Amino acid sequence: MRTGRTPRQPTPRLRITSSPPMLGRRAPVGQTGGVRIVMMTAGSRGDVAPYTGLSAGLVRAGHEVTLAAHGVFEPLVTGSGVRFRALPVDPRAELHSPRGRRLHDARTGAGKLVRLASMARSAADEMTAALVEVAREGDVLLVGGALGPLGYAIADGLSVPAMGLHLQPLHPTGEFPAPVLGTRSLGAVGNRLSGRAVMTTVELLFADAVRSLRRRYGLVTTGPRRGRRARPVLHGYSRLVVPRPRDWSPELEVAGYWWPHETGRLSQELEDFLAAGPPPVFVGLGSATVPDPERVSREIVTALRTANVRGIVQRGWAGLDARSDDILTVDEVPHSLLFPRTAAVVHHAGAGTTGAVLRAGVPSVPVPVQFDAAFWASRLTALGTAPGAVPLRRLTSGALSEALVGATADGRHRTRARALADRLAAEDGVAPVLAALARLAP
Numbered sequence: 001m002r003t004g005r006t007p008r009q010p011t012p013r014l015r016i017t018s019s020p021p022m023l024g025r026r027a028p029v030g031q032t033g034g035v036r037i038v039m040m041t042a043g044s045r046g047d048v049a050p051y052t053g054l055s056a057g058l059v060r061a062g063h064e065v066t067l068a069a070h071g072v073f074e075p076l077v078t079g080s081g082v083r084f085r086a087l088p089v090d091p092r093a094e095l096h097s098p099r100g101r102r103l104h105d106a107r108t109g110a111g112k113l114v115r116l117a118s119m120a121r122s123a124a125d126e127m128t129a130a131l132v133e134v135a136r137e138g139d140v141l142l143v144g145g146a147l148g149p150l151g152y153a154i155a156d157g158l159s160v161p162a163m164g165l166h167l168q169p170l171h172p173t174g175e176f177p178a179p180v181l182g183t184r185s186l187g188a189v190g191n192r193l194s195g196r197a198v199m200t201t202v203e204l205l206f207a208d209a210v211r212s213l214r215r216r217y218g219l220v221t222t223g224p225r226r227g228r229r230a231r232p233v234l235h236g237y238s239r240l241v242v243p244r245p246r247d248w249s250p251e252l253e254v255a256g257y258w259w260p261h262e263t264g265r266l267s268q269e270l271e272d273f274l275a276a277g278p279p280p281v282f283v284g285l286g287s288a289t290v291p292d293p294e295r296v297s298r299e300i301v302t303a304l305r306t307a308n309v310r311g312i313v314q315r316g317w318a319g320l321d322a323r324s325d326d327i328l329t330v331d332e333v334p335h336s337l338l339f340p341r342t343a344a345v346v347h348h349a350g351a352g353t354t355g356a357v358l359r360a361g362v363p364s365v366p367v368p369v370q371f372d373a374a375f376w377a378s379r380l381t382a383l384g385t386a387p388g389a390v391p392l393r394r395l396t397s398g399a400l401s402e403a404l405v406g407a408t409a410d411g412r413h414r415t416r417a418r419a420l421a422d423r424l425a426a427e428d429g430v431a432p433v434l435a436a437l438a439r440l441a442p
Contacts, residue, residue, distance in 0.1 A: 034061070034062040034063035034064055035063050035064070035139050035140055035437060035441045036063070036064045036066075036137060036138050036139045036140075037055075037058060037063050037064065037065045037066070037138060037139070037140055037141075037142060037437075038065075038066050038068060038134055038135055038137060038138030038140075038141050038142070039051055039054070039055055039065060039066070039067050039068065039141075039142040039144070039165070040067075040068040040069070040087075040131060040134070040135070040141065040142070040143055040144060040147055040151055041067075041068070041069050041144030041146060041147060041165075042069065042070065042087065042089075042123070042127065042144065042146045042147050043144075043146045044286070044287030044317075044350075045073065045076075045286065045287045045352070046167075046286060046287055046350040046351060046352035046353060047144065047146055047167065047352075048069045048070070048073045048076060049073075049076060049260035049352050050167060050236050050257070050258040050259070050260055050351075050352055050355070051067060051069070051144060051165065051258065052067065052076045052077050052080060052082065052260050052261040053258045053259045053260045053261045054165070054236065054258035054429070054430060054433060055067050055077065055080065055082040055261070056077075056080040056081065056082055056261045057258075057430035057433075058430065058433070058434070058437075059080065059081040059082055060081075061430070061434055063437075064083075065081075065082050065083065066082070066083040066084070066085055066134060066137060066138070067082050067083070067084055067085070068084075068085040068086075068087055068130070068131060068134045069084070069086075069087060070086070070087050070088075070089055070090065071086030071087065071088075071090075072090055074086060076260070076261065077261060078263060079261075079263050080261045082261075085130070085133075085134040086130075087127050087130050087131065088126045088127055088130060089123045089126050089127060124150055124205075124206055124208075124209035125208070125209055125212065127150075128150065128209055128212065128213055128216075131147070131150065131151070131154055132154055132157075132213070132217070135151075135154045135155070135158060135160075136158065138160060139160060139441060140160060140161050140162065140163070140437065140440060140441045141154065141155045141158075141160060141161070141162040141163075142162070142163050142164075142165050142433075143155070143162055143163070143164050143165065144165055144166075144167075145164065145165065145166040145167060145168065145170055148164060148202060148206070149202065149203050149205075149206040149207075149210055150206045150209050150210060150213070152231065153206075153210045153213055153214070154213065157213070157214075157217060161440045161441065162231060163231060163232045163233070163234065163436060163437075163440055164231055164232070164233035164234070165233075165234055165236060165433075166233055166234070166235045166236070167235070167236050167237065167351040167352070168180075168235075168237075168351055168372045168375070169235060169242055169245070170195070170198065170199065170202075171195060171199065171233070171248060171252055172191075172192045172193075172194075172195025172196045172199065173191065173192060173195060173245035173247055173248060174187075174188030174189065174191050174192045174245075174247055175188075175191065175245045175246070175247070176191055176245075176375075177190070177191045177194045177195070178191075178194040178195045178197065178198040179371075179372040179374075179375035179376075180198055180371050180372050180375075181194050181197075181198065182374055182375075183374050183375055183378045192247075230249065230251045231251065232251045232252075232253065232436050232439075232440065233251060233252050233253070234253045234254075234255040234432060234433055234436060235252070235253065235254045235255060236255060236256070236257060236258040236429060237254065237256070237257055237351065237355060238254070238256050238257055238358075238424055238427055238429075239254045239256075240420060240423055240424065240427075241354075241355075241358065241379055241383065241420075242254070242379060253432060253436070255429045255430075255431075255432035255433055256427040256428060256429030256432065257355045257359070257424065257427065257429045258429045258430065259336070259355075259359065259429070260335075260336075260352070260356075262334040262335070262336050262337070263334075264334060265334075265337065266333065266334070266337055266338060267330075267333075269328070270312070270328065270330060270333065270338070273310075273312070273328045274341055277310050277326070278309075278310065278343070279310075279341060279342055279343040280309065280310035280311050280312050280326075280328075280342060280343060281304060281307075281309045281310070281311050281312070281342060281343050281344050281345070281346060281404060281408065282311075282312045282314070282338065282339065282342045282344075282345045282346065282347075283300050283304070283311055283312070283313045283314065283320070283322075283345075283346040283347075284313070284314030284316050284320075284345075284346070284347055284348075284353075285314075285316050285317070285318045285320065285347070285348040285367065285369065286314075286316055286317070286347065286348050286350050286352075286353050287316065287317045287348075287350070288316070288317065288318055288348040288350070288369040288370070288373075288392075289317055289318050289369075290318045290369070290392060293318055293319040293320055293321070294321075296318065296320065296392075296395065297313070297320050297321050297322050298397075299395055299396055299397045299400060300313060300320065300322055300346075300397075300400065301322045301323075301324060301327060302397035302401070303397040303398075303400035303401040303404060304322075304324075304326070304327060304401075304404070305324070305326075306397060306398075306401035307401040307404035307405050307408070309343060309404060309408060310326045310327065311324075311326065311327040311328070312327075312328050312329075312330060312338070312342070313327060313328070313329045313330070314329075314330055314331070314332075314333065315329060315330070315331055335353070335356040335357075335360070336356065336359065336360070339356055339357060339359075339360035339362060340360040340361065340362065342360075342362055343362070343363075343407075343408045344362055344363045344364055344365060344404065344407040344408050344413075345357045345360070345362055345363075345364045345365070346364070346365045346366075346367060346400070346404070347364060347365075347366060347367065348366075348367055348368065348369045348373055348392075349366035349367065349368045349369075349373035349374070349376045349377040349380070349389070350372075350373060350376070351372060351376060354366075354376040354379070354380065357380075357385075357417075358380075358385065358417070358420055358421060358424060359421060359424055359425075360417075360421065361414075361417045361418040361420070361421030361422070362414065362417055363385055363386060363387075363407040363408070363410075363413035363414050363417050364380060364385060364386045364407065364417075365386060365387070365389075365390060365400070365403045365404060365407050366380055366381075366386055366389045366390070367389070367390050367391065367392055367395060367400075368389055368391050368392065369392045374389070374391070377389035383416065383420060384412065384413065384416040385413055385416050385417040385420065386407065386413065387403055387406030387407050387410065387413060388403060388406070390403050
């Protein structure tokens with residue numbers, strides 16, 4: 001890759017002052033002609049899957065890519081040519097722990113964020129050593145939004161360039177409030193302040209881990225702080241879904257969706273079910289958990305029957321279980337293969353699943369559970385591909401069946417979803433990342 005260098009303003013650096021685990025020592029440069037990229041992320045499946053597709057795209061462009069994520073997600077890169085480095089911590093076990101179940105006790109986005117911070121602090125400490133080890137193998141680090149401050153501290157310690165990869169618009173803007181805090185506008189000033197509050201919270205969340213990193217590996221901050229160059233951040237969703245805020249600084253780009261790397265085919269049982277009747281409704285909450293899976297499962301079954309539609313229910317991390325002649329319960333399935341064959345998709349409105357539904361061109365019923373889900377649900381409603389949201393805390397068979405009828409009987413939702421899917425198919429979310437690498441990589 002040929003890149004040009006431009007003069008840089010003085011930037012604070014982390015200097016190696018001692019060598020305990022030898023953070024400053026890096027592996028020899030590869031011989032393929034591409035850039036050695038280390039991409040790191042943490043969180044649930046939706047926080048990892050989009051990066052598998054982006055990684056595969058970078059491999060096809062001639063780069064060596066290592067994806068660092070929780071070990072449970074290693075199968076997601078099978079056959080992609082992407083190397084995988086397992087990070088400790090099982091996110092599913094964490095969400096089902098007493099600490100994880102307390103997330104549902106919070107009624108507000110801020111309350112959930114505080115509880116999440118407590119979980120993330122211990123996880124960050126556990127992951128630091130593994131992240132340092134894999135980062136030493138890269139010429140450039142691509143840091144998922146969930147690991148921002150920690151990944152950037154490691155990049156500074158190694159004196160390698162780093163770029164942020166976000167799946168949500170986390171940076172402050174006056175156009176909408178911070179997605180994890182809800183959808184009610186606070187006015188331009190209030191919206192911007194809410195974004196700054198979330199960014200500050202994320203930095204504080206990793207503060208202990210960053211201090212520990214510097215202490216353990218003998219890093220000190222050197223150089224002037226004023227005039228430091230902002231890191232580029234690319235966002236893995238389409239401007240057609242969330243227009244780029246006009247008050248963002250130039251280094252914040254919207255790249256387009258990074259579609260997950262998916263292989264395999266649908267099971268014979270699932271193929272037989274699809275062939276046995278009209279297109280069913282898919283119901284799944286992905287990596288979200290629920291306080292009472294049995295109650296939620298009963299409400300879903302009743303809603304499907306009331307709406308007179310067949311259903312495919314995914315167990316997911318919530319542990320849903322629905323049994324009926326017209327309802328099939330499944331485990332993990334490739335969204336790109338199943339969603340286009342459904343009448344509608346009921347989902348938890350995570351960033352990744354929202355993108356998968358839009359890609360499929362089918363209407364949906366978002367059931368936001370927590371964090372940024374309400375934001376994505378509001379976007380689906382505004383785009384006209386969903387009749388409205390049914391938040392988990394207000395989920396009843398009556399509310400869900402009404403939304404299902406609206407999504408499946410009103411042809412306008414499907415028409416809008418199909419038209420948007422056609423436009424999304426023309427976008428290439430990998431190309432802007434390649435262009436940014438050309439400007440950034442050594």
